[in-house]
Amino acid sequence: MLAVLALSTSGCKKFLDVNDNPNLPEQADVPLILPSAQAAIAHVLGNHFQIYGSIWGQYWTQSPYSSQYKAIDQYQPNSANFDRPWGILYNDAMQDLQVISKQGNIEKYKQYAAIAYILKGFDYQVITDAFGDVPLTDALMGDANLNPHYNTQQEVYDSIFKYIGQGQALINNNSDFLPGNEDLIFGGDMDQWEAFANTLKLRAYLRLSERDSVKAKAGIAALAGKSFLAADAKINYVATGGNQNPLYAEVLGLGLTQNLVASATCVNAMLALHDPRVSKFYRPVPATGIVNPIPQGSYNTTPTATISTPSYVVAARANDPNSALAPVKLISAAESYFLQAEAAARGWLGGNALALYQQGITASFTSYAITPGTYITDVAAQWPADRTAQIKAIITQKYFAMCGNQGFEAWTEWRRTGYPDFFVQSEASNLGNGLYPERMLYPNTEITRNSNFPGLKMLTERVWWDVK
Known part of the structure; x- marks a missing residue:
């Protein structure tokens, strides 16, 4: 695995080299x-979008003792801040996936192509959920079209x-040419990729729940009886060879400065429920053993006590090298x-919504080796009869489960549903009262070169599916 990770890292460096043309590889290896x-997608999700999502999702806030992310807490990022993630998702990840998917007619590459098609669906969802309308039909044409039109x-x-469907049509777990360690996510287990594809479809259809419920319902109904993920789809990292978690690599690049600290928005909500997670x-203050946050965006206020930071399990504790892992x-x-629970609560998918909801909570605890104790019976068993209240409970618990580890997705689900409903405006906000970031800004490279x-979009302009 270490060897493959080293290859993936060197591959990313090669495609980021401005002296190479990533659109015209000499040979498709x-x-x-x-x-x-895969590493490129994870780099953006685990670094740039993790930071924005976890600050705008109010898991984290800027430390009073540093300054790196003040503009994010102020809701005033610069378009140039999004040049790099846009470039990585398009020029690196998507171009690589395009090359692989074109090999789907070659038997020994069919399973690679299956993964590539599925990840193209995943990558495009990340891109469009972040920016709204983006290049699609004119994209990935290399030098043939350097000024792609945008699709809705x-x-x-x-x-x-x-x-996703194109990828699933190629899946054959009995193939003689399954990927091995080259697949950093599932090690070539195509049954897992089938479950990933179905879960991704479920996520994407539910994203349309408030915009086009008819389409969402029909698409989800077609998933009845299909397999869904029962294990994390993730990339693991090591502490050596430049293969650390991408957020921790960012922290290293900033001289191990602790910019990110605990936000009172999430911490106080979890403490109110006696949530052991x-x-x-978060790292409790050593002297007290208590997690001590500060209000969102309050970095200009002098703290009166030691502030808790995010912990190493979410890669955001600067002075703990375990963050690299x-x-x-x-x-x-x-x-x-949680996706299955929401679909069941809406009546769009079979299954017991309460049981699936509790399985979601249990899976979160299990992934971090935490014993839930009475949390399931004391908190999760309080199941409302009203469907709207059930969805609120599901999304709120999903929010807690994603604390610092799926920040972009948590912020995106808040945009879709309005849950959790306890967000507060950052004290450092430069927006009007009651306004929050609803999208990421188009990168400066698109503004100046395409x-x-x-045309420009304001940070407060909602994307197409965001009607809540």
Whole structure:
């Protein structure tokens, strides 16, 4: 695994080299390209989008003793801040996946192509959920089209389902040419990729729940009897060879400065429920053993006590080298159960919504080796009869489960559903009262270089599916 990770890291470095053209590789070495693509997606999800999602999702806030992420807490990022993640998701991950998927007619590469198609659907969902309308039909054409037109988010979502289906059509777990360690996520287990594809479809259809419930319901109904993830889809990291968790690598690059600290929004909500995970996701103050947060965006206020930081299990504790080992989760088992629970609560998928909801909570505890104790019976068993209240409970518990480990997805689900409903505006906000970030800004590279760029969007402008 270490050797493959080293290959994936060197692959990412190669494709980020401005002296190479990633759109015109001289030879398609599929087994080496796959881990490079997977690592690229995880790099953005685990670093850039983890930071934005976890600050805007109010898990974390800027430390009063440093300054790196003040603009994020102020809701005032710069377009140039998104150049790198946009470039990695398109020019690195998507280009690699495009090369691999084109090899689907070659028997020894079919399972690689299956994974590539599924991950194209995943990558496009991340991109469009972040930015809204994005290049699709004109994208990935290399030098043939350096000024791609933008497609609507609705069209992008249609393509997501198409790509996932194309990948599933190629899956054959009995193939003589299964990927091995080149697949950093499942080690070539195509049954797991089938479950991942179904879970990704479920996530994508539920994203449309408030925009196009008819389509969402029909798409989810077609998933009846299918397999879903029961284990985390993640990439693990090591502490050596430049293969650390990408967020921790960012922290290393900043001289181990502790910029991220615990936000009172999430911490106080978890403490109110006596949630034992709070001491796992955050580092208790050594002198008291208590997790001590600060209000969101209050970095200009002089603290009167030691502040808790995120812990090493979410890669955000600067002075703990164990942060290097935290995995990046693409879809967690907990999320899979919560997605099924919501679909069941809406009457769109079979199954017992309460049981699936409790399985989601249990999966979250299990993934961090925490004993839930009476949490299931004292908290999770309080199941409302009203469907809207059930969905609120499911999304709120999903929010707790994603604390610091799926920050982008948690913030995105808040945009879709309005839950959890206890967010507060950052004290450092430069937006008007009651306004929050609803999207990421288009990158400066698109604004200045793409002659077909459709125009700027404000941070407060909702994406297509966000009607709550």
